[in-house]
Amino acid sequence: MSSFDTRFLISGGNDGNLFVYKVNHAGVELSLPSPSESLLKAKAKEETTGPPVDDIDDLKAYSIEEAKQKREHEKMLKTAEDKKVKVRKTITTLRSKFKKLKVVNKDLPKHLTLVAQDFEMDPQMDQS
Secondary structure, eight states: OBOTTSSEEEEEOTTSOEEEEEOOOTTOOOOOOOHHHHHHHHHHHHHHHOSOOOOOOOTTSOOHHHHHHHHHHHHHHHHHHHHHHHHHHHHHHHHHHHHHHHHHHHHSOTTTOOOGGGGOSOTHHHHO
């Protein structure tokens, strides 16, 4: 952007730097756009790119990486919980089948009946 009398050229950067240059017009015909034209072009460009995005100021808010890690952790916990439910259901089914087998065994004739020790897979499990 130029000064109102076109003697100075002013430029600024996104990093906050502002530079002022003295323009030497000796023998040169200069046609710089007026400041209002530059502002209109800048405003038109801003409108096409959209409104500026606000930054997250909340210190308790998750960063993108933390949110991703939290989602993965929650997914892992849900998978583990689903597996536990499935194992518990299988154990419940096996226990009911075992109880039915014990009832059937009790109703068998004496010579076909299994003793309680035959149902134990690992006798040391009861000791612990």
